[in-house]
Amino acid sequence: MTTKMNDIDVLKSLDRDHVWHHLTPGAAARNGLPMFVRGEGLRLWDSEGVEYLDASAGGVWVTNVGYGRTEIADAVREQLAELNFFAGSMGNKPAAAFAKKLLDKMPGMDRVYYSNSGSEANEKAFKMVRQIAHKHFAGKKHKILYRERDYHGTTLAALSATGQAERRDQFGPFVPGFIEVPHCCEYRSQYGDSDNYGVQAAEAIEEVILREGADTVGAIILEPITAGGGIILPPEGYWPKVREICDKYEVLLIIDEVVCGLGRTGQWFGYQHYGIQPDIVTMAKGVASGYAAISCTVTTERVFALLQEEEGDHLGYFRDISTFGGCLAGPAAALANIEIMERENLIENSRIQGERLLAGFNALKEKHSVIGDVRGKGLFAGIELVADRETKEPVHESVAIAVAGACKSLGVIIGRTNRSLSGFNNILNFSPALTASSEQIDRIIAVVDQAIGEVCSG
Numbered sequence: 001m002t003t004k005m006n007d008i009d010v011l012k013s014l015d016r017d018h019v020w021h022h023l024t025p026g027a028a029a030r031n032g033l034p035m036f037v038r039g040e041g042l043r044l045w046d047s048e049g050v051e052y053l054d055a056s057a058g059g060v061w062v063t064n065v066g067y068g069r070t071e072i073a074d075a076v077r078e079q080l081a082e083l084n085f086f087a088g089s090m091g092n093k094p095a096a097a098f099a100k101k102l103l104d105k106m107p108g109m110d111r112v113y114y115s116n117s118g119s120e121a122n123e124k125a126f127k128m129v130r131q132i133a134h135k136h137f138a139g140k141k142h143k144i145l146y147r148e149r150d151y152h153g154t155t156l157a158a159l160s161a162t163g164q165a166e167r168r169d170q171f172g173p174f175v176p177g178f179i180e181v182p183h184c185c186e187y188r189s190q191y192g193d194s195d196n197y198g199v200q201a202a203e204a205i206e207e208v209i210l211r212e213g214a215d216t217v218g219a220i221i222l223e224p225i226t227a228g229g230g231i232i233l234p235p236e237g238y239w240p241k242v243r244e245i246c247d248k249y250e251v252l253l254i255i256d257e258v259v260c261g262l263g264r265t266g267q268w269f270g271y272q273h274y275g276i277q278p279d280i281v282t283m284a285k286g287v288a289s290g291y292a293a294i295s296c297t298v299t300t301e302r303v304f305a306l307l308q309e310e311e312g313d314h315l316g317y318f319r320d321i322s323t324f325g326g327c328l329a330g331p332a333a334a335l336a337n338i339e340i341m342e343r344e345n346l347i348e349n350s351r352i353q354g355e356r357l358l359a360g361f362n363a364l365k366e367k368h369s370v371i372g373d374v375r376g377k378g379l380f381a382g383i384e385l386v387a388d389r390e391t392k393e394p395v396h397e398s399v400a401i402a403v404a405g406a407c408k409s410l411g412v413i414i415g416r417t418n419r420s421l422s423g424f425n426n427i428l429n430f431s432p433a434l435t436a437s438s439e440q441i442d443r444i445i446a447v448v449d450q451a452i453g454e455v456c457s458g
Contacts, residue, residue, distance in 0.1 A: 008047045039067025056415045057431040061259045064286035066433035072291040072336040079332035087326025094331035105268040110301040115322035118258035118284035119153030121295035129219040145220040148183040149229030181205045185232045187373045198235035219252040224270030227259035230427040231382025239274035252279040262286035266351030266378030294330030346434040354378040360445035370456045381430040394426035406451035
């Protein structure tokens with residue numbers, strides 16, 4: 001028997017009995033989950049006709065240009081009808097066109113390697129570092145540093161480079177050669193009050209390099225602004241010092257733009273706020289706004305040149321393949337997506353509406369003592385909830401869960417952090433589509449105000 005797509009009761013039953021949901025406890029799934037059936041802009045409707053405003057970009061920071069973009073869907077359909085797939089040593093039109101369009105936004109970057117998820121994009125970067133170590137440093141310069149509270153993916157190597165305990169718990173042992181460096185959250189300063197926190201936090205990276213041995217460290221991977229670990233903006237002086245340290249010790253700088261990239265922070269890429277040049281940039285999520293699976297590992301020409309075959313080393317090129325890096329739906333969707341962003345000036349809208357969102361949250365901070373810190377850039381914001389502003393004691397995670405739940409009951413979907421190695425799981429995350437209007441931003445602020453008032457009164 002064929003199930004009709006409009007037979008909601010049957011489909012909900014099939015979902016409950018057969019679908020293994022992401023990040024969902026079994027008890028919740030067994031009780032049955034709501035089912036979204038339609039989206040337009042920032043709005044979602046469930047199977048009961050209830051409307052929500054999505055301030056989480058699809059729950060995981062993805063839908064940068066919003067729902068219901070028929071232009072992208074049509075571009076994907078037309079490409080799939082013409083040619084859907086080929087993986088290997090042949091070019092194709094959308095991959096070439098999107099690579100040029102993307103690199104025009106990234107001065108100093110030269111090569112685009114396609115795959116299908118942020119985790120895979122980071123895996124490719126790690127493999128590049130390891131192969132460079134073998135080709136040019138006798139295998140020694142293989143260690144990869146990562147930062148506490150950053151997240152880089154769900155595969156074992158990417159998880160080995162992740163500084164969030166909740167993500168890692170029960171999945172070890174992890175891949176050797178990944179070394180943690182301290183976080184750079186000034187609100188949670190490791191050094192007490194400091195006039196030079198950013199430089200101190202960066203110098204902690206140098207201390208790790210020297211402890212491990214500079215001749216063993218090949219790269220460091222960092223989010224330009226930490227996302228799921230708490231919307232942590234790098235403090236003043238941090239990024240220039242990091243770049244200086246990388247240059248000093250021949251350490252490749254990998255910037256993970258999987259969340260921040262494609263306009264989320266009010267620039268095309270998060271690193272561009274800080275005037276630095278990366279060696280490798282990874283991205284996914286907003287690259288095609290969820291209309292097709294695609295990720296990119298973007299490198300300088302120097303990195304590309306280090307991974308080419310040489311006389312006597314015919315296997316010295318980057319011997320890697322991503323099966324669904326060969327699906328042409330991805331670059332076709334990405335090309336339509338970036339053209340929408342250009343035409344509708346969504347980078348500027350992200351900046352303007354992001355300023356409105358942060359101003360509104362800072363006004364709520366004056367009203368609600370449970371708000372310890374407000375931080376963000378563009379349409380990328382976080383509210384840290386504390387039990388005591390003086391001590392900065394975080395609220396129990398149940399409070400953040402309750403506030404997010406209250407927002408949803410009021411018709412606005414928001415996000416929360418995952419527990420880091422520091423134990424924090426008290427931050428509310430906001431990432432509405434870059435098309436957000438002033439009225440929608442004001443609604444998000446008003447709902448958060450009401451939700452915090454309901455949950456935290458007294």
